[in-house]
Amino acid sequence: MAARMAFSRLTRSLCEVGRSRSLLLQSARWVTSASKTLTVTMDDKTGIAEMSLNRPPVNSLSLEFMTEINIALEKLEHEKFCRGVIITSAIPKIFSAGLDILEMYQPKPERLSEFWKTLQDMWLLLFGSRLTTIAAINGHSPAGGALVAMSCDYRIMAPGFNIGLNETQLGIVPPFWFIDTMMHTIGSRQTELCCQKGLMLSTEEAARIGLVDKVVPLDQIASEAKAEMQSWLKIPVAAKLITKQTIRAPILEKLQTRQEADVQNFCNFAMKDSVQKSLGMYLENLKKKQKE
């Protein structure tokens, strides 16, 4: 329901430019929300916001973290001066480790479904955003991290990191809308290769198949993202947005029309003994790897 409302808001977005300006707006660059784990700043002169993920150790997406991200995305969506958002990480070498595996391992059923709904909402907000969205990928970006990046309009990535939907390596299945998002980005053959094998691609490999649009050195990623954003913001806004909506609406609608069923599928699947066993082993290996 929340996501359905989010979607209809998004499709009405062109008409939503008459809202009052936030009281927080006092100078050219302002903080629209700041917490320990998420900082969102907006440059009033350019209309470019930056959302910086900062949930140590690896920006894994927990229920609370995604809720925070969703609130910030909604706020930007409705801020009439905001035209684009750059998503990046404050954590060295990690963009996002994807979903917080601890949310899926030995979960409480109610929290598990809430967790999944919140993830769906995050994707619906980001993939369906009226804003121009750029991922400045300054670290590893597996699974849910790749989903965040792929949901943006454009991806810039620094060398030396990996990105991909690696779910099958964990013994879990990428949900259909993760796959749809990847197909939208790189086409169905490359998606099949990447998803079946759970490939984590290097920056250069990702760029070769179009999963990443531009490779730039780490120290230039922020400035390059801003420069890229400026070029997107020169395109007439209505034409650009309607084009985006035309392309993305069927992909969004596919999840919207089966959101509840998808939650149920996920919960049933995640609670299976075999899946719990795989997740447990995967977590153990992650911890072992740290000791080696």
Ligand SMILES: CCCCC/C=C\CCCC/C=C/C(=O)SCCNC(=O)CCNC(=O)[C@H](O)C(C)(C)COP(=O)(O)OP(=O)(O)OC[C@H]1O[C@@H](n2cnc3c(N)ncnc32)[C@H](O)[C@@H]1OP(=O)(O)O
């Ligand atoms: C038929 C219906 C189907 C329905 C759907 C069914 C199934 C559901 C599919 C759900 C889709 C899943 C999406 C996901 O996003 S799953 C998560 C995938 N993510 C990963 O596999 C990443 C795992 N992590 C890593 O590879 C590395 O940690 C790293 C990100 C490359 C960073 O490496 P490094 O800097 O060396 O850090 P550490 O490995 O030492 O990790 C530090 C601590 O962080 C913990 N950690 C890492 N990743 C996660 C995570 N995703 N969730 C929770 N915790 C994580 C790690 O254990 C270390 O913890 P410790 O300090 O306590 O030991």
